[in-house]
Amino acid sequence: EQDTQPTRTFSKSHKLDDVLYDVRGPVVEEALRMEAEGTDVLKLNIGNPAPFGFKTPDEVVYDMRRQLTDCEGYSPTRGLFSARKAIMQYSQIRGLPNVGMDDIYTGNGVSELINLSMSALLDSGDEVLVPSPDYPLWTACVTLAGGTAVHYTCDEQSEWYPDIDDMRAKITDRTKAIVIINPNNPTGAVYPREILEQIVQVAREHQLIIFSDEIYDRLVMDGLHHTSIASLAPDLFCVTFSGLSKSHMIAGFRIGWMILSGNKRIASDYIEGLNMLSNMRLCSNVPAQSVVQTALGGHQSVNDYIIPGGRIYEQRETIMHALDQIDGISYVKPKAAFYIFPKIDVKKFNIHNDEQFALDLLREQKLLIVHGGGFNWKQPDHFRIVYLPRNSVLNEAAGRLQIFLSHYRQ
Ligand code: PLP
Secondary structure, rough: OOOOOOOOOOOOHHHOOOOOOOOOOOOHHHHHHHHHOOOOOOOOHHHHHOOHHHOOOHHHHHHHHHHHHHHOOOOOOOOOOHHHHHHHHHHHOOOOOOOOOOOOEEEHHHHHHHHHHHHHOOOOEEEEEEEEEOOOOHHHHHHHHHHHHHEEEEEEEHHEEEEEEHHHHHHOOOEEEEEEEOOOOOOOOOHHHHHHHHHHHHHHHHHOOOEEOOOOOEEEEOOOOOOHHHHOOOOOOEEEEEEOOOOOOOOOOOOEEEEEEEEEEEHHHHHHHHHHHHHHOOOOHHHHHHEEEEHHHHHHHHHHHOOOOOOOHHHHHHHHHHHHOOOOOOOOOOOOOOOEEEEEHHHOOOOOHHHHHHHHHHHHHHOOOOOOHHOOOOOOOEEEEEEEOHHHHHHHHHHHHOOOOOHHOO
């Protein structure tokens, strides 16, 4: 009798129907399958510094050990006083206007706060301007929250800066906010003040919130200065995100923050929503909060990596030089973070599906990159390389890519 009874099956929520998060998607699954079979895969796909020998400053780990036994309980929902005090000072140095202690929220990485900030804001049909290419969590969280991510183009011909005309053209009466990622993942672009001022002007004219993801704000090379867009917009409501995952090589500790600034009066109801969702998750990981003060106030070891002679700087030179040798590949020099987003001559290789390209490269050369589509880039002509591995590995990877492209036609 039991056999005739239909078996109940369980499907995922329809909320996930349009959610795309390919940085850990099907190509990565294939790589994991290959590894499980014993194949060595050269992975240039995830921006996680620790496995590549980037060490957390000793004082940070020491500080966590020392404080661990005091971190057994929940903290206040926004975070420990010491962490928020340090973030407050950090925001003052960066010129963020009108920030009080209650405007700072710690999170289990910036990731949690991106999700929270979109969930608290969006109703079905609300639109948010998101860059293309983007760090895909932004698009995914807008979609999951019931909103629509409308992509504005970042222009490769102009150093991958946002195309302000395209941004303007995409605004409708449902647009609530603009997201910028500065410094940018996947392009490595750092936006100059003039570009930021134009974005502020667009937001001002159309009364939009600005969300600025600045997790790479301390990983800027070539002596460039990073400006927080919120510092240029005291009359607007801005939310600025950063954290310690990249600057302190502790992506696994899970600590990030968001800072509300500017004109908070216009967003008081939204802020109530943020507080409600923040309360519902009780608090973020307390041991990781406990190191924020030491991390932000102590030795900024990342500075040693991003100057000539430093590993990230030198590895950028290596990957650029290696890509220069490959016919049909071009790129804009990245100025920050540890990503490069090269262009492939799709006509030359007859490429029309970039995910297939990534899969073919993986299967043939055991090399894992992320295709441009994973970053909501619509043409099949880009891919991202993470240049955290050492020079020898980067040269090996570029060699494999060169061999692959010497015969590849889709
Ligand atoms: N924002 C950007 C632009 C990122 O590249 C990443 C991680 O790669 C994150 C946010 C998430 O960082 P976290 O470790 O703080 O969650």
